[in-house]
Amino acid sequence: MRAAVPRTRGEVPWLRLASYAVLVAAALFYLLPIYVLVITGMKSFAEVNLYRMWDLPSRFSLDSFVKAWLGSATQGFRGLSNNFWNSVRLAVPATLLSAALGSMNGYVLSKWRFRGSDSLFALLLFGMFIPYQSILIPLVQVLSRIGLYGSIPGLIFVHVVYGIPITTLIFRNYYATVPGELVEAGKIDGAGILGIYRSIMFPISMPAFAVVMIWQFTSIWNDFLFGVIVTPRPAVQPITVALNNLAGSYIVEWNVQMAGALLAALPTMLLYIVLGRYFMRGLLAGSLKA
């Protein structure tokens, strides 16, 4: 990949100005919802008015966030705090588990290929594109049968299983760039399949782990479908499901909904801001030939 090369030779100045104008206009379009989200969340209840939604708050207030977080006994709705922690308890273990599984699978499917392993990989891969509607009905039945329905461990299990294709793909792509000689050298030293993984592959896997973990954490945190299907009880629901309930309720004020949306978005937003580099890499992992 080459760096940006300014191609401005012989370019008319107004054309350059126009491209900046377009870029700034586009940036405004992308930032507009964020602006509303943030300023509405910071308005005090006295100032919240749908007909003045674009106006900046005159006084900084965190009332909406407090209410979205704690709920309101008088209005009779639950806050998001409990669901926020549900999402943490869901996303962290599910992310770690699926990264571990993906790493193992990617290692075997790139460095220990066997007859039919490529077809097997293709069959695994298809699993990441299916509309999950096509597995939901038996999923609910099976989870109830094995006692995982309606619980966070059940959701963890589901996310780990349906995360296998993408995590395997990213790790396999990554390990494919590791020279086979490293594995051969390990074999000559008498190391077995696990020994080579532990002493050679795992230590150089950190970039792939970073990409996969950011990827999985974001997907799992933002998931709604599995959450709404697998956990019908509000006390165990992840934050996306709770936010949707909050936003669909007529008794909850508009600014509280916005504050709730910001709370639900916060972890992945921070992740993006701090580790945006890896985020990009995850998105593009392979969508261009490295």
Next chain:
Amino acid sequence: MARETVPVQIQSVPAPRIASRRWPPSADRIASVLLIAPSVLAIAVFVYGFIAFTGFASLTKWNTLRPDFTFIGLANYARLFSTVRFQIDLHNTVTFTILFLVLCLSLGFGLAVLLDRGVRGEGIFRSIFLFPLALSFIVTGVVWRWLLNPGSVELGSTGVNQLFDRAGLGFLKSGWYTDPGIGIKAVVVAATWQLSGYVMAMYLAGLRGIPEELREAALVDGASEVQIYRHIIVPLLHPITLGAIIILGHISLKIFDLVVAMTGPGPGFSSDVPAFFMFDTTFRGNYFAQGAGIAVILLIMVAVLIIPYLVFNLRTETQR
């Protein structure tokens, strides 16, 4: 972010090491199979087994809470296709897919070209364009529901309509998702907001991969800037366009969360989609066989899009 925004290009594995048919197999060989066995088993059951079950359920009379596996052939499908709601849903899916693809591809390509030409603050622009991808469709839906809330005639306009009013562009005001004539198209706005940055990133990476010498050679040959894009750059970016179409296309076939959070089925099902109908009829109405039928139709649509692409990708990999 949608889990679906995934790369599909598959890295080639150099020097294929296909194990010789040695018997008995070495301990490592056995271990390698054992290591991936749990994943393979899980996918076999939870993807393929479950799909088979759903397919079977769609051929039964199970339209009550209590399972009834009496085989009735394709009756559920026949009824689905004659259901007005499902007809509207399919129509909405087509509208959504076309608009969403056109908007995302043109916006994504346009922004990538502008950024690629070397602007100050490229990193900041890129981060802003890509940022919505980090959010969940639910958050996007909640925000856009208020932004595209038209307000009322008596009390005045709200959201984007109000911005139009203030900018003197009142003629652009619209009823958005409350207008049955617009319905799903309002959801396209939010979906484009969320995913066009992804297309921009794909195209930008593609543009950066085109050697500078190619453009220079064309310039020397007297080609104009526009000709270079038309005859050299756009053709070279075809694989990326195809990849983007496949990924965005299958997202739009499956779109669900965004509709739930933003509009629901809307007036006269004007923003309803098959995935929402499936959820509604199965888990709220207990019409399991009908829901299974919708799921199978969705799966077939996605498979028609994805399988040729996957096969093509894996073929080219083994050829390299």
